[in-house]
Amino acid sequence: MTAPRRLAAVLLCAVAAAVAALGLPAAAATVAAPAGAGPTALVVSAGAPAGALFPEPATGYASPEVGAVALTVGNPGPTAVRVHAVRLSAVGVRAVAGRVCPAGSVLPARTGPVDLAEPVRLPAGAVGVPVRVPGALRMPATAGPGCQGAAVDVEVTVVAAPA
Numbered sequence: 001m002t003a004p005r006r007l008a009a010v011l012l013c014a015v016a017a018a019v020a021a022l023g024l025p026a027a028a029a030t031v032a033a034p035a036g037a038g039p040t041a042l043v044v045s046a047g048a049p050a051g052a053l054f055p056e057p058a059t060g061y062a063s064p065e066v067g068a069v070a071l072t073v074g075n076p077g078p079t080a081v082r083v084h085a086v087r088l089s090a091v092g093v094r095a096v097a098g099r100v101c102p103a104g105s106v107l108p109a110r111t112g113p114v115d116l117a118e119p120v121r122l123p124a125g126a127v128g129v130p131v132r133v134p135g136a137l138r139m140p141a142t143a144g145p146g147c148q149g150a151a152v153d154v155e156v157t158v159v160a161a162p163a
Helices: none
Strands: 007-016 029-031 040-046 069-075 081-094 114-122 126-133 151-162
Touching: 040 151, 069 081, 069 114, 069 151, 081 126, 114 126
Parallel strands: none
Antiparallel strands: 007 029, 007 151, 029 040, 040 069, 069 126, 081 114, 081 151
C-alpha cells in the first residue's frame, strides 16, 4: 500500500489584522498531481473575514475564532481531492500610514501544517469551497498599538491528497 500523494498549493494571501476582521484576497495556485494523473490546479481565494485579532492575553485567547483565517478553494481538475491541512508561514505586516507595527507582531499560531478538524472534500469541478482555519494567527502581548488596523500578508500552503 502506498501513502497518499500530497498536493500542495502555495499562495501569498493578505489578511487584515489587529482589531479588524481577518480576510484573504483572491489568488490561484498550481499544484503537482499524483503520478500519471497530469497537473491539477487548485484555485485558492479570499474567504469571508474570519475572527478578530488582538494582543494575546497571558491566559491565551478564549476562543479559537480569534485569529481564524477563512479562504475558499476550487478544484477545476478532473479528480476529487481532500484538503486536510493548511500551513501558514511567512508573515509580513503593513501598518496603517503614520503607524509602526514591528516585525513579529503577528505570527502563525503553530509551526508546521495545521490539520483541519475535518478534511474538506473538493469534487472535480468544485468552485469556492470554504476552508476555515480556527486560531491560525496570533498577536503577541508585546505588539504595540501601531498594529491596530494593520494589514498582514501571510503565505498559505494548502495540503491536499487524492480523495
